[in-house]
Amino acid sequence: MKKISVDLLDVKIRPAKVLLVLVSIGGGILVSSQWRTRIVRVVNPIQPYTSLTVTRDALTEEQSRLKSEIDSITKSIASRTKDLGIANQVDKAIVQESSAVLELAGLTDVQGEGVKIILDDSTSYLLQEQSIAHAADIRDIVSLLKRAGAEAISINGERVVTTTAVDCIVNTILVNETRISNPFEISAIGDKDLLHRVLVDKAILQDLHKRVSSDGVVYQVTKENDILIKAHSGGLPGVNAKVSI
């Protein structure tokens, strides 16, 4: 009788065992909670989201392939057109005029001196509205570059043409309807000294310069002697607009 009583007491007072029981109960609750999360749903709420993201990824891949095909066929046409002009198989004046307009429109690869700008979210401050790079910052930089005479501009490889929009859907930035992600690299061909001067002038782009110094937004401008900017490979206007004769 005495022996039994001691054993029971021994079991009751061992804190490790009590803890083990509590932990096991906790584990049991979590397992059943997890189990219930998985099986009781009649309609899987993740399915529409997964389906959307899979579709988005497939469309992004298709977009990249189409752009690559357009780039390749555009180069082939340019080369063929030039050869036909040289061989007088088509009117040489037509070829020359066409080539000049294609260049102005941003439909040829171009090369020259200029600047490169790196714009990124802060790496040293908590990420919040003031410390991240926005689509509006890119728009302001592009607009300023144009004002300073930039002849060709690209954002993460996307050529900026007259109809280019830099848009933002929550945290996704789209340029020419193509998703880009940070760090953003903006390249511009033009007078490198002038472009550099306006970009680092703290009296211009005041909001961005303020966020660089107080919130850690990354903004680096470097002069470059030779930049290559690829041709625009998106769709062209002409559905509603017609050249007036």
Add this chain to the structure above:
Amino acid sequence: MNENRIKWEFFATALLLGVLIVWQMNTKDSLERAQNPEVQEVVAVEVARLTNANSDLRKELADLSNEEYNLAQVLNNKAKAEESIQSKQEKAEILAGNKPVVGPGIELVIYNEVSIPQLIDLLNALMNIGAEAISLNNVRVTNQYSVWGAELKPPYTFQAIGGPAALSTSLTRRGGVVDQIEASSGALEFKLEEKNQLSLPAGDVRDFKHAKTVEINE
């Protein structure tokens, strides 16, 4: 010995519990993210825009294939080859803005003073919703145009060629650019009209001094 066993049991159970907690939290996060209407809406918008963009790219590719074919047939039909080159040139001229253009679209007149960033946003919004050619206060917006230093004063008259209904609806929709400007600067006094025919002037487009076209050697 028995004490050691209990220690190991305790360690194993605690480890399992830790794994379960993290598993549960991850599942909860992933469910919340997937069920968040805002996140789903963003992806849905991206899908819709990519679908439209890819449709435009496919059309562009078909046009280019046609042009390539016409150039290949130059010995049989020189006129067709030249027509093909000029057709591409016309599209490039609309894009470059060096020729006057006509077409349907909208006219937006804003009578209040707005800031330069807001003007940039307005132009960007018009391009984003499919404007093919734009003028601001009768000056053609080209790839060399900038509102910085343009010395603009109200009223600001935007003329944009594109689908009139789509442009008009997108500009004034809830959360659209006009709504955003009103939210930050107060009510805007503006007039928006759909037009069957607009006529936009040619822009001042300078030849390149620094950028040189890369020669293609095939």
